[in-house]
Amino acid sequence: MAENSGNGSRHNYDQESILNIAVDVFNKHGYEATSMGMLAEALGITKSAIYHHVPSKEYLLQLALDRALNRLEAILDDPLASTGPAIDKLRFVLRSATGVLTDQVSFITLLLRVRGNSDMEREALERRRAFNRTISDLVIQAQQDGAIRPDIDSRTTARLLFGMIGSVVDWYRPDGPVDAQKVADDVVAVAFGGVRSE
Amino acid sequence: MAENSGNGSRHNYDQESILNIAVDVFNKHGYEATSMGMLAEALGITKSAIYHHVPSKEYLLQLALDRALNRLEAILDDPLASTGPAIDKLRFVLRSATGVLTDQVSFITLLLRVRGNSDMEREALERRRAFNRTISDLVIQAQQDGAIRPDIDSRTTARLLFGMIGSVVDWYRPDGPVDAQKVADDVVAVAFGGVRSE
DNA sequence: GTCTATATGTTGATAGAC
DNA sequence: GTCTATCAACATATAGAC
Numbered sequence: 001m002a003e004n005s006g007n008g009s010r011h012n013y014d015q016e017s018i019l020n021i022a023v024d025v026f027n028k029h030g031y032e033a034t035s036m037g038m039l040a041e042a043l044g045i046t047k048s049a050i051y052h053h054v055p056s057k058e059y060l061l062q063l064a065l066d067r068a069l070n071r072l073e074a075i076l077d078d079p080l081a082s083t084g085p086a087i088d089k090l091r092f093v094l095r096s097a098t099g100v101l102t103d104q105v106s107f108i109t110l111l112l113r114v115r116g117n118s119d120m121e122r123e124a125l126e127r128r129r130a131f132n133r134t135i136s137d138l139v140i141q142a143q144q145d146g147a148i149r150p151d152i153d154s155r156t157t158a159r160l161l162f163g164m165i166g167s168v169v170d171w172y173r174p175d176g177p178v179d180a181q182k183v184a185d186d187v188v189a190v191a192f193g194g195v196r197s198e
Numbered sequence: 199m200a201e202n203s204g205n206g207s208r209h210n211y212d213q214e215s216i217l218n219i220a221v222d223v224f225n226k227h228g229y230e231a232t233s234m235g236m237l238a239e240a241l242g243i244t245k246s247a248i249y250h251h252v253p254s255k256e257y258l259l260q261l262a263l264d265r266a267l268n269r270l271e272a273i274l275d276d277p278l279a280s281t282g283p284a285i286d287k288l289r290f291v292l293r294s295a296t297g298v299l300t301d302q303v304s305f306i307t308l309l310l311r312v313r314g315n316s317d318m319e320r321e322a323l324e325r326r327r328a329f330n331r332t333i334s335d336l337v338i339q340a341q342q343d344g345a346i347r348p349d350i351d352s353r354t355t356a357r358l359l360f361g362m363i364g365s366v367v368d369w370y371r372p373d374g375p376v377d378a379q380k381v382a383d384d385v386v387a388v389a390f391g392g393v394r395s396e
Numbered sequence: 397g398t399c400t401a402t403a404t405g406t407t408g409a410t411a412g413a414c
Numbered sequence: 415g416t417c418t419a420t421c422a423a424c425a426t427a428t429a430g431a432c
Contacts, residue, residue, distance in 0.1 A: 028313070029313055029315055030228065030230055030313045030315065032228055032230040032231040033230040033313065033315050087394075113311075115226070115227055115228045115231065117227055117228065117231050139393075146395060147394065147395060148393055148394060148395060149387075149391075149393060149394065149395045149396075150395065151387070152384045152387065152388065152393075153376065153384075156376060156381070156384050157384075157388070157393050159365070159366075159368070159369050160362050160365070160366075160384070160385065160388050160393075161393065162365065163361060163362050163364070163365020163366065163368065164358050164361050164362040164365065166361070166365060167357070167358070167360065167361020167362065167364060167365060168357075168358075168361065170357070170361065171357050178351065178354060183354070186350045186351075186354050186355075186358070187358065189347075189349070189350065190350065190355070190358050190392065191392060191393060192392045192393060192394045193347075193391075193392040193394065194388065194389060194390045194391040194392035195337075195346055195347060195350075195355050195358075195359065195389060195390060196285075196345065196346060196347065196390050196391065197344060197345060197346060197347045197348065198347075
């Protein structure tokens with residue numbers, strides 16, 4: 001009742017709802033290839049109306065990248081990320097990262113595609129690198145403990161793990177046939193044990 | 199002597215040399231975010247001069263995607279891609295794909311980032327999907343043979359494999375510290391056996 | 397909160413001189 | 415083969431009415 005003021009307007013956007021649709025449109029065509037006109041069309045309002053809610057196109061990207069990075073960084077705050085053997089911490093972080101990814105596909109997708117075309121994008125890239133560095137360190141530790149295969153350079157191992165997890169955004173959909181829990185199980189299983197049967 | 203005609207011009211571009219530099223610039227900023235002005239700057243000539251060699255920006259993308267796809271599709275022409283047990287064919291194709299990737303990083307990188315923003319891009323995506331489908335079929339076969347773990351859906355397995363291999367473009371550099379052969383070895387080793395020590 | 401109209405810059409591409 | 419000059423289209427963003 002408080003909303004819509006009794007008139008016939010079909011839209012009632014706020015920053016949050018615009019952000020969510022914007023991120024989807026950005027992902028569909030790529031951020032740079034998405035014009036404010038295309039975004040307006042997806043929202044069913046005009047370009048000008050968007051600027052009532054957000055100051056700029058880049059601000060939408062900023063909000064999205066912040067959210068994605070905050071979620072990933074929160075994983076490292078969990079005690080399980082810094083308790084016990086490195087291999088267990090690594091398993092926890094990989095599983096959690098996959099969970100964040102399936103829970104926030106759109107936001108993480110956008111983050112993973114950032115190229116560093118502005119200061120803001122470069123800052124996001126730096127935060128992402130810092131997160132990756134933490135995981136790389138766990139791989140190094142786990143390898144020193146003898147839990148990770150010694151025949152492959154730890155940076156290569158870490159990068160292959162990032163790559164496999166990150167690639168999930170290319171096919172996982174919340175409403176798809178594969179359950180998010182199962183995805184996390186599968187990623188950890190393949191990462192640790194490979195695809196061959198025992 | 200035949201070239202440069204005795205004048206002081208420092209450039210002698212043809213379509214091939216322009217393409218190679220263009221692909222690098224496209225990858226650095228993203229295709230859409232790269233303007234012909236930026237490309238001209240990287241080449242050290244003006245925008246107009248580029249159009250003497252190529253008819254359009256999109257034509258450069260077309261050339262690049264064609265080359266990437268031709269190289270990948272050529273893998274499937276090798277007898278080893280269709281001889282013997284599915285698991286052996288799969289190993290061969292994964293290793294070869296990694297080889298093509300390291301041999302043609304720039305071109306494959308561009309291919310993997312295409313979003314389908316034009317008819318041309320959508321055709322490239324379709325060829326890429328056809329290639330992936332062939333590999334997925336090998337995974338299905340190998341799983342039926344009992345060589346691939348039965349607890350994970352074969353499509354998921356295939357996708358995780360694509361993801362891991364494709365992610366190599368994000369860090370492999372021809373002049374980097376890791377040898378291309380070693381990369382292919384590592385990818386196959388991790389894909390088949392995982393990152394844990396035996 | 398959304399609209400129409402518009403300001404201002406940048407884009408991909410062309411014309412024509414040298 | 416490269417240049418200067420220029421175009422039409424489209425970009426992001428703003429002003430002000432309702």
